[in-house]
Amino acid sequence: MVYSDNGFFDEFGGKYVAEVLRRPLDELETAFKEAMQDKVFLEELKTIQRDYIGRETPLLHAETASRILGGAQIYIKLEGLANTGAHKINNAIGQCLLAKRMGKKRIIAETGAGQHGVATAAACAKLGLDCTIYMGEVDVRRQQPNVSSMEMYGAKVKSVTSGSRTLKDAVNEAMRDWAANPDTTHYCLGSALGPAPFPDIVREFQSVIGREVKRQAEERNLDIVALIACCGGGSNSIGFFAPFIEEKTPRLIAVEAGGIGPGQGENASRMTGNASRNGILQGYKSRFLLDDDGQTLPTRSISAGLDYCGIGPQLAALGKKGRIEFTSALDKEVLDAIKFFAKNEGVLFAMESAHAGVEAIKLAPALPKDKAIIINMSGRGDKDIFITCPVFRPEEWKQFLLSELKRLEENKDIHNAESMK
């Protein structure tokens, strides 16, 4: 079960959308299937993956970490070295190239924490496409560095003021825009979820991660016991796992946000949590965190990228079947894993990716030294300094922010800010 069966992965998936969105989704599906058979398109994709994204990304042997843990050899797929700092660019570039092939001039996307917005804005800048990013007003306020990046790449960021003014409202607004402008516009959805054909499209563009890992592991004769990835919507994990799904081994382990604990509203564990239910939301059937009335529950995680109430339908199906094992990591374990890999390997994990690191630290010691486990480091941690620094160095960070504020207010050292606008 790699491709969906007419949009479904067992009972999950589908295309539960308003009538106006059926035609754009059907056209997208046809165009995607044609493109994936087109040698010229695939060649173009490969070239831009190499020259712009920086593929292939390395597979690093974490020798010191493995020695300290005393068991299996840990390898880290360094997706964080991709241009813009995470795996999201693989999907953004793929979809923007597909949109261009379809003759679309304009791209819209939703974003929560801003990572998908940044990747899409960058891809549009590279490919000469007009770009509008929908982002909840609350997120715009808390994610200013990403909003600045999107604007630097030339995107228009539209602040969404309806509903809870966060990710789910941004998705609704993007769907509305697409329904009104299907001929000129492509909706570049950011994870392996949403109505069909998005889960198939996003997995295919992300499966470059898994194909590279497979080749890199074979070249080194690795005996892989497990692949471990963090899981928000599921795009980095399903892309990493894709070439291995039909095989019996290795174990495929997806790590959800355990937040601060197992209580309602304390985590974003859609597969392992106790508020996990089947539901149909935003165009697809899957597992969601819902209350007894079927309303979405608040979620919580230290990492914005995993803080979402739904999960891709293929992951839900493979989880139910047992091919993908789900587990979760707590915020405090995540912070420890970030320190462990930074200090021992010189690799700074994004908070999302460090969820996979936590599981590797738990798993490795019990396994023989001649076995391998591979972590997908979906992104690098530079983006997280506003969360990690206040935890690791609270007083120094506070002093730094105060002095920055003072500098701004005194208008010192701001080089020609007016002329640069």
Ligand SMILES: *Cc1c(COP(=O)(O)O)cnc(C)c1O
């Ligand atoms: C967005 C994000 C994730 C979570 O999204 P998936 O679709 O589950 O991959 C994970 N890691 C990083 C670095 C992200 O930016």
